[in-house]
Amino acid sequence: MSKLLDKILSRENMLEAYNQVKSNKGSAGIDGMTIEEMDNYLRQNWRLTKELIKQRKYKPQPVLRVEIPKPDGGIRQLGIPTVMDRMIQQAIVQVMSPICEPHFSDTSYGFRPNRSCEKAIMKLLEYLNDGYEWIVDIDLEKFFDTVPQDRLMSLVHNIIEDGDTESLIRKYLHSGVIINGQRYKTLVGTPQGGNLSPLLSNIMLNELDKELEKRGLRFVRYADDCVITVGSEAASKRVMYSVSRFIEKRLGLKVNMTKTKITRPRELKYLGFGFWKSSDGWKSRPHQDSVRRFKFKLKKLTQRKWSIDLTRRIEQLNLSIRGWINYFSLGNMKSIVASIDERLRTRLRVIIWKQWKKKSRRLWGLLKLGVPKWIADKVSGWGDHYQLVSQKSVLKRAISKPVLEKRGLVSCLDYYLERHALKVS
Incomplete structure (x- = not known):
């Protein structure tokens, strides 16, 4: 041998x-x-x-x-x-x-x-x-x-x-x-x-x-x-x-x-990245196909019909967010992840509103989040028009970024800025 x-x-x-x-x-x-x-x-x-x-x-x-x-x-x-x-x-x-x-x-x-x-x-x-x-x-x-x-x-x-x-x-x-x-x-x-x-x-x-x-x-x-x-x-x-x-x-x-x-x-897609030219030279960012696939994955993870509790759902979202951003964090994509963040929070508001189901449960949930009672009384009767309700300013303030972060959700923008700073420092 x-x-x-x-x-x-x-x-x-x-x-x-x-x-x-x-x-x-x-x-x-x-x-x-x-x-x-x-x-x-x-x-x-x-x-x-x-x-x-x-x-x-x-x-x-x-x-x-x-x-x-x-x-x-x-x-x-x-x-x-x-x-x-x-x-x-x-x-x-x-x-x-x-x-x-x-x-x-x-x-x-x-x-x-x-x-x-x-x-x-x-x-x-x-x-x-x-x-x-x-x-x-x-x-x-x-x-x-x-x-x-x-x-x-x-x-x-x-x-x-x-x-x-x-x-x-x-x-x-x-x-x-x-x-x-x-x-x-x-x-x-x-x-x-x-x-x-x-x-x-x-x-x-x-x-x-x-x-x-x-x-x-x-x-x-x-x-x-x-x-x-x-x-x-x-x-x-x-x-x-x-x-x-x-x-x-x-x-x-x-x-x-x-x-x-x-x-x-500008037409090249290489290893999932696209390229663009700024005033100080060529930069990279996720190719539009990579962004589209990531959005689709987040959409699947935030389907209303998926019967999973919010904590486990957020854990799955965080795994995907961290993995995707870790891979692309070299790229310049602040506006991309900010947009994804906003859309993701909207979909989570829809999920939470649906999980509350009844008016009494919605009233209790809103009061717990600090919404004044006279507003909570009115809002809790809005019913099941999920997308419409999720866009209302009162719900945006009640189920805000800090509230979702307390539930464990990773902010795409914050995590990206943290990882990107390490790459360019």
Whole structure:
């Protein structure tokens, strides 16, 4: 057994991989084993599994193919490995990543230590503000499903030069997929959803990074999302066609020429961000599609027909608010979140008014909020015209921002200003 595989299978590394898989949770693979059931299974079977891996006799289980709706209405196909295979893949990644890192480009930001979507956007803004305002937006067609495995494994070998580990990785590539109960071979591609896939995608596309660097081009890549910034329309056309040719001829990947395009910053959507130019240069903010999806999510969480108490509803809202704002907090979006805040408070007033139901309950609720009795008597009889009632100034003052904050609601605007200040300081 090689030293590299020995390190992968070491107790310390496997324990770290186990804890990582456990914290990630996730669904069961084709064997039906859950994260909770893995402890007992490992106690009984890990020694045998480890020995099989050492002897190159271990056979990973096929991945379970599931379809996940995309925000744009399409379908993304994901593979769910078994929890055992997720743990082994994670163990490989933990040892291989530090070996691969020195080979990777500084402008590759996806699935790497101390890198993020946010840093990719910052680099892109740097290029735009340097005057490179023509953008080549490369779209790789079904990247994870079309990766040529022999080419990929050749690149893996160039980095690690370890037959035992390479054999195990290739077995994961060949493990197959279960679709609607039927098994299919996987002789091309690397399935999305596996712990290994992000690292393997970076190894494959690092060849693109090196080519772009050799040409002196300014680019940003996050996984298979790559944009190249150039100084003129004529140059952007040359770059688009020559880079597309390199990707197809040299890497064996497919460029979707109907989606690959030359665009300007204002028309670009990258990693969910849009771009606009202020008096002091280019800025980022959530793309209008990202804003629309977030509003729709909040709308679903504030449906009147959803029978859930207000405390739990606010907890769900806060999770969504914090997650969305944390992702986009680099962007300039004060007016966007202020508008969302106002609309959200209106919908919560509707919910509270509906939950009070009867006039007596509404009277009691208004009095408790400090509304004078003569006003509360009048307002409590307004009935079930929810939207109309929620817009009335008396209800806005009674169920105000401070009142909702006391109930635990996070203000989109306040949270954004707090997070944004940390990013620009």
